[in-house]
Amino acid sequence: MTHSxxxxxxxxxxxxLYLQIVIALPFAVVLGLFLGSINADTELVKHxxxxxxxVLKALRALATxxxxxxxxxxxxxxxxxxxxxxxxxxxxxxxxxxxxxxxLSVANILQPxxxxxxxxxxSTAAAVNKTLDPWALLQDMVPEAVLKxxxxxNVIQLILIALTFGIVLRAIKAEQxxxxxKDYESxxxxxTILFEAIIRILxxxxxxxxxxxxxxxxxxxxxxxxxxxxxxxxxxxxxxxxLFLQACYYLTRVTFSSWVTPVRFLQGGSDALLTAFSxxxxxxxxxxxxxxxIEKIGLRESSASLGALVGSNFNNDGTALYEAMSALFxxxxxxxxxxxxxxxxxxxxxxxxxxxxxxxxxxxxVTMTLVFTAVxxxxxxxxxxxxxxxxxxxxxxxxxxxxxxxVSAILDGKRRKTKVEMEIFEAExxxxxxxxxxx
Ligand code: ASP
Numbered sequence: 001m002t003h004s005x006x007x008x009x010x011x012x013x014x015x016x017l018y019l020q021i022v023i024a025l026p027f028a029v030v031l032g033l034f035l036g037s038i039n040a041d042t043e044l045v046k047h048x049x050x051x052x053x054x055v056l057k058a059l060r061a062l063a064t065x066x067x068x069x070x071x072x073x074x075x076x077x078x079x080x081x082x083x084x085x086x087x088x089x090x091x092x093x094x095x096x097x098x099x100x101x102x103x104l105s106v107a108n109i110l111q112p113x114x115x116x117x118x119x120x121x122x123s124t125a126a127a128v129n130k131t132l133d134p135w136a137l138l139q140d141m142v143p144e145a146v147l148k149x150x151x152x153x154n155v156i157q158l159i160l161i162a163l164t165f166g167i168v169l170r171a172i173k174a175e176q177x178x179x180x181x182k183d184y185e186s187x188x189x190x191x192t193i194l195f196e197a198i199i200r201i202l203x204x205x206x207x208x209x210x211x212x213x214x215x216x217x218x219x220x221x222x223x224x225x226x227x228x229x230x231x232x233x234x235x236x237x238x239x240x241x242x243l244f245l246q247a248c249y250y251l252t253r254v255t256f257s258s259w260v261t262p263v264r265f266l267q268g269g270s271d272a273l274l275t276a277f278s279x280x281x282x283x284x285x286x287x288x289x290x291x292x293x294i295e296k297i298g299l300r301e302s303s304a305s306l307g308a309l310v311g312s313n314f315n316n317d318g319t320a321l322y323e324a325m326s327a328l329f330x331x332x333x334x335x336x337x338x339x340x341x342x343x344x345x346x347x348x349x350x351x352x353x354x355x356x357x358x359x360x361x362x363x364x365x366v367t368m369t370l371v372f373t374a375v376x377x378x379x380x381x382x383x384x385x386x387x388x389x390x391x392x393x394x395x396x397x398x399x400x401x402x403x404x405x406x407v408s409a410i411l412d413g414k415r416r417k418t419k420v421e422m423e424i425f426e427a428e429x430x431x432x433x434x435x436x437x438x439x
């Protein structure tokens with residue numbers, strides 16, 4: 001979903017967000033070093049975290065309506081034929097589970113959170129112990145009141161509500177279409193407009209991220225020097241390794257389950273992957289992905305639209321991997337050992353959080369607050385990740401898009417599109433029409 005901006009924007013708005021963050025970083029370091037060297041009043045320095053706290057609070061507040069609307073919107077508007085729908089669902093879930101498994105394994109083996117020294121507070125450790133019980137989480141799945149998960153930021157309850165409403169509204173829509181009625185259209189429009197509204201508000205909050213990064217980096221440098229950034233460096237390396245392994249997993253699946261060769265897949269899909277990296281938005285990349293799958297890789301239109309248009313609403317493997325790794329990283333930083341059942345909660349919530357993450361820049365950061373809340377990790381530590389998210393977001397977005405491409409290639413099967421099929425497609429020349437149908 002892209003939005004055109006009127007021309008009268010202030011000049012700084014034309015600087016891309018990542019560049020604003022990159023510019024803010026050295027200034028923050030200089031300020032931090034200065035405040036550290038003059039032993040500035042610690043209380044005052046601590047207040048530098050206020051912008052970051054506010055941004056995180058706003059993100060937390062937006063996360064629940066975002067997930068609710070994203071899921072309901074997908075159910076209401078996506079065009080999924082029955083049998084392929086089940087196949088699609090199976091592919092999506094196995095890919096996401098593989099991504100989380102890879103992410104957690106890399107984080108457990110490399111232990112990036114142990115590489116530096118970040119001060120932790122005892123109160124946060126206590127918060128973790130309180131809520132990390134998988135059975136309690138299971139018992140807690142059904143909310144006491146319909147709106148309660150929205151208020152409590154409870155991601156599992158929220159997904160249950162979102163799925164229930166999504167499924168029932170979809171069924172009502174199908175019945176009404178069967179009877180030639182159109183009442184469902186108004187609810188579809190309301191959901192669509194609310195979804196767009198929440199994404200616009202999210203854009204406002206995200207526009208403040210450079211200020212938040214500035215404050216939090218200056219504060220960290222002033223109080224703790226560069227030690228915390230050592231573990232962040234290790235975290236970046238760990239995430240990159242995990243994303244690389246995920247890419248290898250995709251290529252292996254494509255090799256065994258589709259007619260497309262890995263070279264063709266990468267060459268044909270390079271435009272989409274690069275666009276994803278440069279925009280940090282899989283939704284903005286969607287048309288490029290669709291085009292690349294059909295024109296360059298040569299998939300059937302039906303497989304491309306199922307994987308890249310429908311699937312991409314639910315499929316954010318890169319985000320799932322990142323959210324799981326972040327939770328583990330912060331637990332390591334705080335010296336908290338997450339047991340296997342506890343990591344299972346991270347798996348479960350990361351799946352849901354990735355499904356609910358919209359395909360826009362930094363969306364993973366928004367839904368990450370829900371993963372942290374579910375396992376009782378303190379969300380203020382997400383502030384640390386904010387400093388590197390502008391880069392890692394691009395990398396995981398490329399992986400989200402590669403995941404959509406993989407699903408499409410597998411759905412296309414082991415038999416390449418025949419000449420006759422190609423001629424029919426060219427004669428119809430309706431790829432644009434179907435694109436807008438699904439979008
Ligand atoms: N930026 C990602 C995307 O568009 C979502 C995320 O932040 O993880 O796919």
